[in-house]
Amino acid sequence: MQVDHLLRLDRLDLSLVWGDRALLAQEVGGVTATDLEDPARFLESGEIVLSGLVWWSGEDDPAKAERFVSALSEAGAVALLAGEETHGEVPRAVVDACRRHRVALLAVPAHTSFRAVTEAVYLRRWGELSRRPTDHYALPENVRADLDRALERGASVAELLDRAFAHLGTPDCHLLTGSGRTVARTAGAAELPAHRAAELLRGVRGTTVRVEADDDTAFDAWHLHLPEEGRVPPRVLHEIAELLGRHRRREDRRRATRGAASAELMAAVGAAHADANRLHAALAACGLGDGRAYTVVVAGLVPGGGLGKAAGSGVPSASGVPSASGGPAGAGAAGAAAGAKAGAGAGVGETDGAAALAEALGHLLPATVASVVAGCPGGEAMAVLAHDEGAGPELRAVLGEVWPLVHACRPAAALHAGVSEAVTTPAALNAALAQARYALAAARAAAPTGARLAGLGDLRGLDSLVAGIPAEVREVYRETVLGPLLGPGRASHATLLETLEVFLAHNCSWARTAEALHLHVNTVHYRIERVEALTGRDLSRLDHKLDLRAALLCR
Known part of the structure; x- marks a missing residue:
């Protein structure tokens, strides 16, 4: 797992404050959360560091930020994930220190818990380990063979899901998209309304593992969601997700x-x-x-x-973890x-x-x-x-x-x-x-x-009706009706346009227009008369009012 993978997890909603491509490509080996001013003795190389920046106050001089970030750099930390809840943003002194010591800096919004970030890292690492060549599988051999046969004969995703969890007592499990659409569910799992399913994916309870595809987006990614935490071992979940990924790849080819x-x-x-x-x-x-x-x-x-933010990569989930390879x-x-x-x-x-x-x-x-x-x-x-x-x-x-x-x-x-x-x-x-x-x-x-x-x-x-007219048609109409007021020659024309817009918005009321523009009513009369003279429209007529209103909407 690399640092930039965290930015692709929409559920975490992290944002990049500073860091170049080389820093974001570093491998993440673990996570440490600390708010000590000098955390050096607790850090290991390859870790990301989570900090709420409680050690920083607005009166602190840059030396405190320098000491904290230099400790990260010397320990080999690959990134600092700074919480925004305490100060509302990442302090400039911390940003400058990360830039000097070349430590990637990501901002963690107040609504994202450090636990969610930690789970995302370790569940992703479980997934990577599960995909390494090995003679040891978490799923029993007979279950894997049965699933392989079902996949080969074209079993539906619902059947695959039931078969995959049958040996575990068929726990409640939903295969969901980010918008809460249920792709499939185990036999005993209750039907979920879309809005409720979407809430579960964005919540902190339960376990969610993403069925990672080669070219999916935030809209069409699949997620395995189990309401009970710890009911199924992480490696088993990742092997099941990998199987579902193979199913998706076949369907996409078709x-x-x-x-x-x-x-x-x-x-x-x-x-x-x-x-x-x-x-x-x-x-x-x-x-x-x-x-x-x-x-x-x-x-x-x-x-x-x-x-x-990686456009279209990742979907909100309880763990935020891409896990198993598959097709779109x-x-x-x-x-x-x-x-x-x-x-x-x-x-x-x-x-x-x-x-x-x-x-x-x-x-x-x-x-x-x-x-x-x-x-x-x-x-x-x-x-x-x-x-x-x-x-x-x-x-x-x-x-x-x-x-x-x-x-x-x-x-x-x-x-x-x-x-x-x-x-x-x-x-x-x-x-x-x-x-x-x-x-x-x-x-x-x-x-x-x-x-x-x-x-x-x-x-x-009229505004929604005009919006659908092709742009080139709107432009011609605008020039035809408002042409004398659109030329760059006289600055007063912009004032006349503003007065016309306010006059029409106030139902052609002289008094309310004057009040809105902080003008004498006689000034409003003069300006509207100039508009009528330049456009050839009579604002006492309904059809001419509509002509001018439509032309203003065409701008």
């Missing part, structure tokens, strides 16, 4: 073979002119040919997060789904956007919905859902409920989606795509830096 069909469907839906025959063939190739109605969803993700999870969508990573060579943003959308669709019941997800350039993704007539509103409601849970997997990112109205013929999919893109633009306008999923029913105001 999905990858359908990547071309998925791409063809998206191309047919997005074509300038609808080709009914092409659409019918593309739907059939993806297993969606029997749909009685179709809905299109378009999603976009803008990565965020502080320095040192694929789309995670119900029914006949092409994987979110089916397109080879997809960029990071593209993969994350498709994985987020596919994870949300995975919460829909596979018995009633089939879907195909494909990544698009720029971090966007598109999905086509096939379902029964009349199911559209219910699907929209479920997606709206789970969208915040999906966003919580990457809370620093902006995650938006637009959902079309249901259409009943393949030829109408082109129009449905246009609707979804319009709704996506409205979602972005409503929550630019957060998360929002919108449908056409959410276009309830």
Whole structure:
């Protein structure tokens, strides 16, 4: 385990304060927690050091930070993980000392316990040990042989999970995604609502081991969660997770073979002119040919997060531990789904956007919905859902409920989606795509830096309606209506624009506008008259007010 692996564990929410690539690539051999001013005699080479910085006070001179960090450096510590709870941030003197002595420095937020960090390190090291060549296994030989046979014949993940834990008395165990979707559970484990499962993954109770994939994201990673701590030995859990990783790798290969069909469907839906025959063939190739109605969803993700956060790597979990190698999870969508990573060579943003959308669709019941997800350039993704007539509103409601849970997997990112109205013929999919893109633009306008999923029913105001208009059209309209006020020639024009905006926002009330701008009412009258003269609009007319309001929204 290397230092930078800790930064990829979203559940820990660590951030990099200082450290270069060489320092972050150092191997972690253990953990020591200390708040002694001089911890040298308790440290060993290769350890990370956890400190709440209780020994530091705002009045301390830099010498105290120098003494503490130099002790770490001389002992061979690979990183300092400094808690932010005591001081609200890592003191500058500590940062400077780490830079001088070349000790990687990570900040631990107040909501992350040192115990969680310690568990993450040691459970990860258990996993690495379990993957080393050895003649000794934690799982009994007959259990391993039975699981291997089940895997070879294509057993479901639910069957594999039951068989893996049967010799342990079948303890309660859930295989969960970061958004709380239950992939599988042991026979006696109770069904978990998504919001409850997500809370368990982000809690401190129980044991959680990640089924690590080669190219997974925060959205589609799998986690084994057991509510009872210590019920199953860590090495046994890691061997089971490794088996599930092999299952994922096989499933991803199968999905990858359908990547071309998925791409063809998206191309047919997005074509300038609808080709009914092409659409019918593309739907059939993806297993969606029997749909009685179709809905299109378009999603976009803008990565965020502080320095040192590995975009899309790791998912919140009780231990925060990547454990067993495996393949990507694929789309995670119900029914006949092409994987979110089916397109080879997809960029990071593209993969994350498709994985987020596919994870949300995975919460829909596979018995009633089939879907195909494909990544698009720029971090966007598109999905086509096939379902029964009349199911559209219910699907929209479920997606709206789970969208915040999906966003919580990457809370620093902006995650938006637009959902079309249901259409009943393949030829109408082109129009449905246009609707979804319009709704996506409205979602972005409503929550630019957060998360929002919108449908056409959410276009309830002029601002959301204008947001879906193509940018080039908005620009032309803005120039046409407000052109005389937009030129760089006169600074007073900016004042006129501000006055117009406040005047319209206050329902064209002269007195309230004057109060808001701290002006005499006569000054407001003069400025509005200038706006009318320059734009040719009469603000006593409703249609002209709407013209100017729409033009302001197009800026």
